[in-house]
Amino acid sequence: MQRQVQFSVYLINQPGVLASVTGALARAKINVCALALMDSGEHGTLRLVCEDAERARAVLAKAHDRFTESEVLVVELENKAGAFSAVCTRLAGAHVNITYAYCTGGAPGGRTTAVFRLSDLKKAVRVLGDKAAATKKKKARAKQAQTVKKAPRRR
DSSP states (O other): OEEEEEEEEEEESSTTHHHHHHHHHHHTTOOEEEEEEEEETTEEEEEEEESOHHHHHHHHHHHOSOEEEEEEEEEEEESSTTHHHHHHHHHHHTTOOEEEEEEOOOOTTSEEEEEEEESOHHHHHHHHHHHHHHHHHHHHHHHHHHHOOOOOOOO
């Protein structure tokens, strides 16, 4: 789980505009970790999270003049039924509103990345961090229990 910069790039809905922006990032060798594209008639919004936000910012400033930045929460999830829902449920239980969210594609049985724009990022980190810490402790206890050898019982 990481706090990262998300760029919202406002595009005219015409052939080649998306290719121009993503091509500029590709030529600069900036990896895009997650993206979503939404259409609203004549315009669209490209939301993306890149590995190197500073370099991405510089490239976008030269390649395209209409973008904004916001801080989002990026969460790695198992690519299985219910993983995304579990995060949403924990946030709802803590009264943290999800403004919007999107996920990357993941290989079956692998990992996927979810991006969340939230009403209270600090609270979300605390809520989800508590769960992550509890899961790590549980796994560590299970691993320790597996490695501890018990003496045979006497009859």
